[in-house]
Amino acid sequence: MPDRDLSPYLGQGVQVVIDRPLGTYHPRHSNICYPVNYGYLPGTVSGDGAPVDAYVLGVDVAVAAFEGIVIAVIARADDIEDKLVVVPPDKTVSRAGIAAAVAFQEQFFTAEVVMTGDASMPHPHTLDDEDIEIIVATPDDWQAARDIRLEALLRDPQAFGSTYAESIGRTEDEWRTWVSRPGVTLLLARADQAVVGIVGGLRGDDMTGDAAVAWVVSMYVTATHRQRGVGRRLLQAILADLEEDPVLTRVILHVSHSQLPAQRLYASLGFVPIGEEDGEIIMARPLR
Template sequence: MEVRFLGPDDADELIKIRLEGLQTDPDAFGSTYEEEIQMPKEEWLRRLSQGESGDSGYFGAFVEGQLAGIIGFFRHRGLKARHKASIVSMYVREAYRGTGVAQALMQTELAYLEKRGDIDTVQLAVVTTNPAAIRLYEKMGFLPYGVEKRALKIGDQYFDESHMYILL
């Protein structure tokens, strides 16, 4: 398995796996397939063009040359919050779940954020209906700091999110 920072050349594969995740696990993401299918490729390229020194980006895990999973991050912008980053868009294709892909993605991203030297707190939100993800995040050292009731709504169904953090 190879885990690496994704760049503009990876746009088509990133779009494909992101849309797959939104269809496969719609309750796990704040965005929807219908929203992101309409996002122009230029926006994806912009997101991937910030390079490793940017304040946001994606890592991908490749197994035998195939993109098996992704994880993204963004750094908070305000002067008082620039020491924090949020993890977003974590998704592992079903065929690779339970194989260590998710842990490798998280380890790589946390190591990258810590190495930067200007981020010391990493946050994420996970739907409470995803106990496997919560267990993984706890195993990686994340601690809960609150539950947002009715954080997401799909049709008439609400989903709560557990907010978690880790100090680097």
């Protein structure tokens, strides 16, 4: 079972296997050098399906393994996994000291240092499957589709080809047409009595004329429901829909470099980078 709430680890003794020792570089980002030892807790499972990761502080040399005490959790509001902070039993590090030590990597996330005595972890719970309803949008769902689409264009404009300014003036008929475009399946996610996500599956590549290629488009989850399983359910549903088409053999999507949580989600469902276009990463996976 993936472990999203890491607060029970606080104050506990743990063993850490170091796979990124102090002084080494990030395997995918060569500009990031690790000023601390960084590793994982064997036998654990975090929100992304991999072992729980940990920063080791208070050790000034590179090590291959470490045993210490968990003094803090780095809680990420915009990622599916949090991190532990582990120190030697005789060491103490302040909240500010922890934040400074892990800033080399946590600067790319909205992160909070949670320590023993803090009231609670800041993340809402992951929704169960039965709490998320995925529906195929019809023209009668045009208002719900419009609202979530406009929110997406307003809050994450870098992720889409259209703009909020172009879309805000569309009429009801235009939105109905957008929802029911030929060759496109549009899915909406409902949770907590509201539409909280959207994704589209486009059959065929208009640019190349390749009928065997599908595209994942219009992917968005409202901020209050990110990291709660909605995005994964949407992607799983649209992939299942595309897999039913015997003509389609491959699915492609674009994702911006800044959307690291989205990249990790796509990778966890089998997508791999195959190139770049217009400053975005192109990811693809076979459909069967």
